[in-house]
Amino acid sequence: MVFPWQQSAFEKLHLAWQNNRLPHALLLAGPIGMGKREFSKQLISMVLCENPNENGEACGHCKSCHLLQNNNHPDFISVEAVESGQIKIEQNLKKGDSPQIREAVEFCNLTSNYGRHKVVQICPAEGMNRNAANALLKTLEEPPEKTLLLLVCHSKMQLLPTIRSRCQLIDFSRPDSHLTKNYLNQQLKNNNTDADLLLYLSNGAPLAALNLAEKWETRSVIFQDFKLLLSTKEEPLALAENWAKQDIKQLLAWLISWTEDLLRIKLMTQHIFNQDLADTLFKIAEQFQTQTLLSILDVELESWRILLGTSNVRPQGLLETITINWFQAAKGQWK
Ligand SMILES: [Zn+2]
Missing domain, CATH: 3.40.50.300 (P-loop containing nucleotide triphosphate hydrolases)
Structure with missing residues (x-):
């Protein structure tokens, strides 16, 4: 069609x-x-x-x-x-x-x-x-x-x-945007997720927005996990094992996008991308230094490159590096 x-x-x-x-x-x-x-x-x-x-x-x-x-x-x-x-x-x-x-x-x-x-x-x-x-x-x-x-x-x-x-x-x-929003609303039917937000988070691409709607619950769960990790209530290796069962590319894309938002907040950029998570992201940002966030973003982006560049990579290994980095950063600054 x-x-x-x-x-x-x-x-x-x-x-x-x-x-x-x-x-x-x-x-x-x-x-x-x-x-x-x-x-x-x-x-x-x-x-x-x-x-x-x-x-x-x-x-x-x-x-x-x-x-x-x-x-x-x-x-x-x-x-x-x-x-x-x-x-x-x-x-x-x-x-x-x-x-x-x-x-x-x-x-x-x-x-x-x-x-x-x-x-x-x-x-x-x-x-x-x-x-x-x-x-x-x-x-x-x-x-x-x-x-x-x-x-x-x-x-x-x-x-x-x-x-x-x-x-x-x-x-x-x-x-x-009228055409894409109408289409999305028709497709979403009983789904309560906000079409405007979905389109915004998907760069205006309606099929990507539809895909995100299907993963909306998972995104919430991963974000809850992420919050627990940053409050050091979640053990990083166990979390990495758990996360490795997910679609790793999608999960990593979310993590990168949240980390970028934390940096935007630190650098006092006017708007952040994940608008629905703004309140929590602002609280989290207070607990980290800009430099720490930059180096964790580096780790995440490097994992992204590895993931795209090679086929025989072990996702859990990449995730362990990331969760350990976050965990240590969170601990270090809360002492
Ligand atoms: Zn024909």
Whole structure:
């Protein structure tokens, strides 16, 4: 489906498609949780379907639609990040990784199997390492006929400017807030969590907000644990063991966000991010020195980098380092 906040962008591209003016490379950019992949999927279906309707929606039952639904369309290729989080030039055949950039470039130079477009999706585009990005440049500059490149990107500033400038930007970073809030309220139904707060905490991204709503209870529990740890009523190793059962990336993202807020309070920045936790965070901030918070934030960010960079990391070990740091800091200053 095309989400309400994407409708006008989709209509423009559909019109361009009907008039043979669709750009050969689109950069779908915006924070995670904006539905960019879903949007990309709709575009791919529109371009490949034999009988899209008047709104550009795929018919769902032609041969092309079937092939696409089975991930088997010979005129479509999807380039995804490999284990390291990067997109490279060469595919690692042994590991069964997704096609990488060289294969995508070769694919663009082939003739389409069904006489329609060939479509390449690259996601996340900022995952391309420098060599991969450079290998794609020529195709972006002089695209073969009837080729559509869809670059899905969560953080467009991380893309090489040479890549950015060769794509038409479809910007999802500032969706209409009425549309996103309405959508969220419809989806939340009986959930009492405040839609405005959820959207605020999710950078305005409605799907991320919905995801957060589902984790709202867990977030409260983790924050309670965090408070107990800082009052030294919770033993750090036991807590780390407990926390390791959670989604570690999410948990660490919360911890980092709370620590950053504590620093904002210390540095007397006007606003803090976790508005719903403000009262408690202000109390906690009184008990720590700025320097202590800075060094703990360093530890947390380092854990974040390790977590993103390697696959065989032991989450509990990372969490132990963090909880011990907080525990010692809390003890040290309360003596
Ligand atoms: Zn179809």
